[in-house]
Amino acid sequence: MAIFRLTQVIKRPIGEVFDTVIHVENFSKWNPTNKDTRKLSEGEIGEGSRFEMTISGFGKVLQTLEEFKRNKQVMVVPHIKAFGGGHRFIFSEINKNETRIDHEMIMIPKGIFKLMLPIMMMVGRKNVKGLAEALRKYLEDRKS
Numbered sequence: 534m535a536i537f538r539l540t541q542v543i544k545r546p547i548g549e550v551f552d553t554v555i556h557v558e559n560f561s562k563w564n565p566t567n568k569d570t571r572k573l574s575e576g577e578i579g580e581g582s583r584f585e586m587t588i589s590g591f592g593k594v595l596q597t598l599e600e601f602k603r604n605k606q607v608m609v610v611p612h613i614k615a616f617g618g619g620h621r622f623i624f625s626e627i628n629k630n631e632t633r634i635d636h637e638m639i640m641i642p643k644g645i646f647k648l649m650l651p652i653m654m655m656v657g658r659k660n661v662k663g664l665a666e667a668l669r670k671y672l673e674d675r676k677s
Contacts, residue, residue, distance in 0.1 A: 534618075534641045535638075535639075535641075535657055536638070536639050537657050537658050537661045538635070538636065538637050539661050540635050540636070541636070541669060543631070543668065544630060545631075545632060545672045546626075547624055547626040549672065550624060550634065551603065551607070551632075553671070554609075554622050554668070555578050556578065557584040557596055557598070558572040558584055561586075562671070563667050564667050565663070566664070567589075568587040569586070570586045571585050572584055573595075579601050581598065581599070581601075583597050584596045584598075586611075591613060594612065594613055595612040596611050599619070604624055605623070606622065606624065607621075608620065608621040608622070615642065615644075616641055618638070618640045619638075620636065620637070620638050620639075620664075621637040621638075621639070623635040634665070638660070640657050
C-alpha cells in the first residue's frame with residue numbers, strides 16, 4: 534500500500550474550495566490528468582454520487598464520493614480492478630478567505646499489480662502534487 538500526504542493552503546473560502554472538489558464532473562476543466570469527466574448519478578451531489586472520469590493511462594473509470602461531510606471531508610474513490618484506495622480531501626478554514634486542504638492519496642495494488650508498487654509510488658506522489666497545484670491555480674486565478 535502507498536499513501537501520499539500533502540498539505541496546501543488555497544486563498545479562497547472553504548465552501549468554494551469544497552464545491553470545486555465535489556463537482557468531479559468539472560475536473561477536466563482544471564486537472565490536466567482528466568481528459569473528460571461527467572456526472573452519472575441524479576440529484577444533488579453527496580455521499581455515493583457517481584461520476585465517470587477518463588484518466589490518462591487508465592481510460593474511463595467509475596468514481597464515487599465517500600466520507601462526505603460538507604466543508605469538512607470527502608474521498609474520491611476510483612473503481613479500478615488494478616488497485617483500491619482513493620483521494621481523501623480534508624478541509625479546514627483558516628479564515629473566511631483561506632482554506633487548508635490535507636490531501637491523502639491511498640493506493641492499494643491488487644493481484645499482480647502489487648509488483649508495480651514502486652512505480653505507483655513515483656506516479657502517485659507526482660499526481661498528488663500536480664493535482665494540488667492545478668486546484669490552487671484554478672481557484673486562485675478565478676475572478677471573485
